Amino acid sequence: MDQLGLLLEGFSVALTPMNLLWLLIGAILGTAVGVLPGLGSAMAVALLLPVTFSLDPTGAFIMFASIYFGGLFGDSTSGILLNTPGNSSAIATTFEGHRMAKDGRASKALGTAAIGAFTGGMIATTLVVFFSPYLVKLATLFGPAEYFALAAFAFVAISAVVAESVVRGLIALAIGLSLAMVGIDGPSGAARFTLGMPEFLDGISIIVVTVGLLALGEVLHVASRIHREGPAMSIQASGSPYLSWREFTAAFPAFLRGTGYGLPFGAIPVGGSEVPTFLAYGTEKRLAKRRGDTDFGSRGAIQGVAGPEAAGNATAGTAMGALLALGLPTSATAAMMLAAFQQYGMQPGPLLFERSADLVWPLLASLFVGLVFLLIINLPFAAVWAKLLLVPKHYLYAGVAVFSVFGVYAIASSMKDLWLLLGIGVLGFVMRRFAIPLAPVLIAAILGPLAETELRRALAVSEGDLAILVSSPITASLYSVMAVAIVISAVQHVRHRRANAAAQAPISSSAL
Amino acid sequence: MTTALTHPPVEAKPASWFTGRSELIVSVLVLGLAVFLTVGTVTMAVPEGSGTPGPQFFPTIVAGLLYTLAVLLAVQVIRAPRTIDGDSNVGLSSDLLTDLGDIDTTSEIRVVRSSVHPTTKKRIGATDWRTTGTVFGALVGFTLILQPLGWLLAGAALFWAIARALGSNRPVFDIGVAIIFSSCIQLAFSAGLGLNLPSGILTGVLSWIN
Numbered sequence: 273m274d275q276l277g278l279l280l281e282g283f284s285v286a287l288t289p290m291n292l293l294w295l296l297i298g299a300i301l302g303t304a305v306g307v308l309p310g311l312g313s314a315m316a317v318a319l320l321l322p323v324t325f326s327l328d329p330t331g332a333f334i335m336f337a338s339i340y341f342g343g344l345f346g347d348s349t350s351g352i353l354l355n356t357p358g359n360s361s362a363i364a365t366t367f368e369g370h371r372m373a374k375d376g377r378a379s380k381a382l383g384t385a386a387i388g389a390f391t392g393g394m395i396a397t398t399l400v401v402f403f404s405p406y407l408v409k410l411a412t413l414f415g416p417a418e419y420f421a422l423a424a425f426a427f428v429a430i431s432a433v434v435a436e437s438v439v440r441g442l443i444a445l446a447i448g449l450s451l452a453m454v455g456i457d458g459p460s461g462a463a464r465f466t467l468g469m470p471e472f473l474d475g476i477s478i479i480v481v482t483v484g485l486l487a488l489g490e491v492l493h494v495a496s497r498i499h500r501e502g503p504a505m506s507i508q509a510s511g512s513p514y515l516s517w518r519e520f521t522a523a524f525p526a527f528l529r530g531t532g533y534g535l536p537f538g539a540i541p542v543g544g545s546e547v548p549t550f551l552a553y554g555t556e557k558r559l560a561k562r563r564g565d566t567d568f569g570s571r572g573a574i575q576g577v578a579g580p581e582a583a584g585n586a587t588a589g590t591a592m593g594a595l596l597a598l599g600l601p602t603s604a605t606a607a608m609m610l611a612a613f614q615q616y617g618m619q620p621g622p623l624l625f626e627r628s629a630d631l632v633w634p635l636l637a638s639l640f641v642g643l644v645f646l647l648i649i650n651l652p653f654a655a656v657w658a659k660l661l662l663v664p665k666h667y668l669y670a671g672v673a674v675f676s677v678f679g680v681y682a683i684a685s686s687m688k689d690l691w692l693l694l695g696i697g698v699l700g701f702v703m704r705r706f707a708i709p710l711a712p713v714l715i716a717a718i719l720g721p722l723a724e725t726e727l728r729r730a731l732a733v734s735e736g737d738l739a740i741l742v743s744s745p746i747t748a749s750l751y752s753v754m755a756v757a758i759v760i761s762a763v764q765h766v767r768h769r770r771a772n773a774a775a776q777a778p779i780s781s782s783a784l
Numbered sequence: 785m786t787t788a789l790t791h792p793p794v795e796a797k798p799a800s801w802f803t804g805r806s807e808l809i810v811s812v813l814v815l816g817l818a819v820f821l822t823v824g825t826v827t828m829a830v831p832e833g834s835g836t837p838g839p840q841f842f843p844t845i846v847a848g849l850l851y852t853l854a855v856l857l858a859v860q861v862i863r864a865p866r867t868i869d870g871d872s873n874v875g876l877s878s879d880l881l882t883d884l885g886d887i888d889t890t891s892e893i894r895v896v897r898s899s900v901h902p903t904t905k906k907r908i909g910a911t912d913w914r915t916t917g918t919v920f921g922a923l924v925g926f927t928l929i930l931q932p933l934g935w936l937l938a939g940a941a942l943f944w945a946i947a948r949a950l951g952s953n954r955p956v957f958d959i960g961v962a963i964i965f966s967s968c969i970q971l972a973f974s975a976g977l978g979l980n981l982p983s984g985i986l987t988g989v990l991s992w993i994n
Contacts, residue, residue, distance in 0.1 A: 326977040363881075434880060439856045443814055446853060449846045450817055460834030464843065465824040488923070491946070495919040496911040498950050550884040666950035670943045671965060673919075677926060678939065678969055682979050690927045698920065705911060706807045724842040732835050764883060 275401055282633030286641055291334050294327065295638055298335035299645045302342020307660045308668060309350040310490045312359030313343025313588070314714075317608040318482040319675055321615070322682035329616045333635045336612055338642035340592070340605060341393055344585050345646045346657065348385040352577075353378060353507050353658055361584045364549035368556075368568065368576025373507040375571045382654035383513030384523055384574050388581030390647040391527040392534055396589020397639045399535065400596075404625065404636075407597035411622040414598075416730035417740055421747040422600060423723035425754050426541030431712040433761045434547065440708040447699070448716025451476050458725060471688040478611040480680055481717050482604065484693045485710050487676040489700020491669045496705070498665060509655040519574055526556055526575035530582030537583075538590025541602040541715065545587040552579035592639065595620050596632060600719075604711055607718040804865030811858040818850035918949040934984020935974075939966030 285291065301323070305316035316339050324332035344361070351357035351366035352373050365385060372381035414422075427445055435441025454465045455475025466472035515523060530552040537548040556579040560568035567573040591606045599621030601607040613620050618628055625632055650657065680693045703710055727741075734740035742748055802808075825843040922945035930938045943962035944955075952958055973979045 322973065322979060323977070325979060437860075439853055439860060442849070443810070443853045443857065446814075446846055446849045447817065449842075450821060450850070453821075453843055453846070457839040460839045461831050462828055462834065462839040464828060464839060465821070492916055492919060495946075495950060496913075496916040499912050499915055546881065547884060550881045554884050664952070666947045666952040667961065669950055670946035670962075673923065673946050674939050674943045674965065674969070677923070677942065678935075678973075678981075681930070682973065682981070685980050685982075687927070687931070690930070694920075694923055694927065697923070701916070702810065702813075706810055708810070728835075728837050728841060731837050736836065761880065764880060768882070 275405065278629065278633045279401055279637055282635070282637030283641075285330060285630075285634035286334060286638040291331055291634070291638070292641070294331045294335040295338045295642055296645055298338030299342045299642055299649060302339035303346040303646065303650060303657060304342075304660060305339075306343035306346020306358065307349045307657050308346075308663075308672075309354065309356055309358050309661070310494070311343075311487070311672065312347050312361065312605075313340055314482060314604040314608050315486050316340070316343035317605060317612065318479055319487065319672075319679050321479055321608075321612060322679045324612075325682065329618075330631055330634055332612070332616070333631060334638040334642075336609060337592075337635055337638045338645065340609065341389075341585065341588065341639070341642055341646055343605070344393075344588050345386060345389045345650050348389075348577075348581055349382060349654070349658055350661055352381045352385065353509060353661060361545040361549055361587075363546070364553035364580035365577055365584070367553065368572045368574075370507075371570070371572030372574070372577065373509075373572075377511065377572065378507050378509040378658075379511040379513040379655055380515065380519070380574070381572070381577050382509060382658070383515060383651055384519075384577045385581045386513070386647060386650040386654060387515070387523070388527055388530065388578045389585040389650075390643055392531045392582035392585035392587075393589050393643045394640070395531045396535055396538065396586040397592070397636065397643070400589060400593030401636055404593055404597045407593060408622045408625050411598050413746065415744070416726040416733070417742075417744060418746045418750075419726040420723055420730060420741065421750040422541070422598075423719045423726070425750050426600075426602070426715055426719055427712070427723070428754050429541060429757065430715050431709075433757050435709045435712065436707065440706070441712055444703065444709050444712035445716045448481075448713035449720045451481055451713070452717045452720030453724070458721070459728060469688075471686070476692060476717075477683060477689065478607065478714075478718055479683055480689050480693050481696055482608060482611075482714060483676045483680055484696025485700035485703075485713060486604075487672055488693060488697025489704055489710070491673045491676075492697060492701035493704045494665070494669050496701070509658045513651055513654050515574070523574045523578040526552075526578035527582045529555060530579035531586040533579075534583035534586025535590050538587040538592075538602060539594045541600065541719075545584040545603070548583040548587050549580040552583040555579065589639070596624060596635075597622065599624075599722075601715075604714045607714055610718060805861050807861045807866075808858060811854050811861065814850055814854040814857065818847050818854060821847040821850065915949050919946055922946055922949065930984075931982055932984055934986050935981040936963075936966050936970055936986055937984065939969065 286295070298320075301320055302313065302316045305311050305319060306313055311319075317336060320335075320339050324335055327335065343359075347358040347362045348365045348369060349358070351362040352369035355366060355370040357363045357366045369381045369385065372378065431441035431445040432438050435444075450465075452475075454472055456462070456473050457464050463473060530548075533548040533551045533555070534545065537545065553576060556573070556575045557568060560573055560575065565573060568576055587603070588605065591602045592609070594600050594602050595606045595609055597620075599610075599619060601610045610620060618624065618631075677690060677693065680689050683689060700710065702708075703713075730740050731738075742751055821843050825840050825847060828840055828843075830838055830840065922942055925945070926938050926942040929941070933941075940959075940962040943965050944958050947958050947962070948955060970981060974981045
């Protein structure tokens with residue numbers, strides 16, 4: 273139980289007044305960005321990255337930890353009150369959450385979401401603390417071929433299995449890989465795709481890519497439809513957010529079931545929490561049917577909010593573990609955390625626990641403290657946060673645009689980054705317009721260099737023999753899981769297309 | 785990438801061949817990216833002694849992938865044109881989510897909103913190029929004036945222009961909001977946290993700038 277001692281030491285750093293202040297500021301800012309419609313926790317980290325530039329690394333990461341979870345606490349609010357989820361991870365919560373809001377139980381739905389997010393995050397973080405040494409040991413077994421297999425797994429999962437259209441998912445993936453190749457090639461020192469401009473030798477910053485795709489892309493997308501859309505109807509949050517004992521006993525198993533779905537998915541790179549939140553929602557729905565619960569699907573059932581919300585935050589917790597111990601970002605938000613580490617010259621992975629133990633343990637400790645803070649500022653004050661939804665859209669998106677250009681300029685005071693940001697913003701807009709998924713671009717841009725380096729290293733060792741890529745038990749099992757996932761996904765698509773064709777549904781074209 | 789914005793709106797001509805096929809522009813862009821990668825790979829100055837596989841290995845694979853995808857997308861779009869509907873920008877597999885979430889089309893509240901405006905009856909899916917163009921223009925303008933005018937004025941101008949384009953109808957009041965917003969960023973980050981922001985023509989006028 274070495275970890276307990278280290279964790280306690282971490283708490284002693286995290287609980288100093290200055291670090292508690294950063295934690296609180298991070299929690300407030302993270303929740304605020306999360307509540308704003310269209311911005312999720314990846315955006316919260318990306319936009320607030322410059323805020324931390326003048327802090328020491330420990331303070332900065334403590335703040336990131338609370339921004340990271342804060343974004344997840346906030347993003348169910350606009351889903352529940354407006355029926356427009358702020359983030360794709362909040363869609364599953366929206367179904368029952370908005371029903372509860374329409375039934376006059378908006379505060380209760382927001383309170384359930386906050387407790388769910390807290391439970392999922394707590395359990396996941398505890399597991400990360402106790403399992404990280406084993407993850408680190410596992411990571412030392414990984415050679416170039418294994419790392420390439422992990423990256424390939426992430427690429428296939430995010431672009432082919434999870435995406436609506438395989439071709440569009442792969443296009444997004446290839447765009448991300450292209451962005452990642454710009455700059456000096458690490459192993460050989462060759463300048464690639466820099467157009468002869470020295471500014472591009474350092475490559476394209478992942479922060480510019482994220483802010484461009486997610487924030488400016490969203491601003492342009494909103495601009496393209498704001499004058500044609502009807503106003504969204506907001507429901508006022510009234511009543512008590514606290515659960516009665518009966519409600520709590522009804523919701524508690526759902527919290528645990530949701531957490532159970534979320535935990536493994538944090539460690540698998542399939543783009544974040546959409547899959548586990550939908551799994552949790554589906555389970556609650558089936559269970560409600562079996563119980564004969566008529567609230568589910570009509571008045572809104574508390575379990576339908578509790579399950580998905582716990583799943584979402586459990587995913588975020590284990591994603592943090594995978595990032596710290598393996599150096600593997602499994603979602604866009606984790607990718608932003610990786611970028612933040614790189615900004616401070618640190619590389620997450622097995623060595624991080626040895627070299628930067630004085631940073632890792634305070635970070636893990638502050639995840640616990642941050643979750644407590646977030647519960648305190650979210651559970652009683654959920655209705656206050658909901659007031660943020662009253663900010664007129666034109667000010668909101670003007671503010672997002674100004675903060676995006678500010679954040680990107682503040683990274684390096686570089687005009688090149690600003691022009692690049694505009695270009696990538698337009699790319700994000702075009703991709704949104706044609707429903708091309710954005711997540712593969714981010715995953716490819718962040719994992720691309722790792723995939724390329726490890727692939728070349730593996731092939732250099734084997735002198736070009738491709739068999740090395742599948743020769744170890746770890747790689748063989750990763751590729752088999754990948755193959756099974758592809759087969760299941762193909763069967764699923766065929767089955768749905770048949771069902772659509774049989775029903776002669778007018779939406780059959782959307783199945784493509 | 786700007787070609788996509790200056791491109792005349794194809795929706796103007798009713799039911800032309802391009803209706804539902806405007807995505808061909810994506811095919812063209814993907815093809816363009818593939819050509820760019822090919823040219824860059826062929827003309828790359830490879831330092832001596834770089835091992836095999838060298839720096840051209842991975843770009844070759846990605847370029848090949850892009851060529852294939854450009855063709856596949858074009859074939860898909862030509863064979864089955866699709867109109868852009870409401871809020872389908874999630875990009876996740878609806879088949880997958882439907883199975884996982886046990887979703888049926890009748891009982892779940894549609895998160896995707898109607899594709900027709902409730903009062904004006906205009907199609908929402910059709911892009912409002914004027915507003916989008918104005919916002920993009922404001923961003924380009926900001927980038928051009930940032931260095932000469934300084935953050936405070938450029939940031940305020942950007943805020944004002946975007947708020948106006950997105951439908952604010954109180955231009956004078958907005959000037960105040962915009963200046964307060966950009967001053968707050970300047971105060972908090974430049975004076976407070978010591979980040980470097982260009983001060984432009986206001987250098988030395990106010991002590992807390994720069």
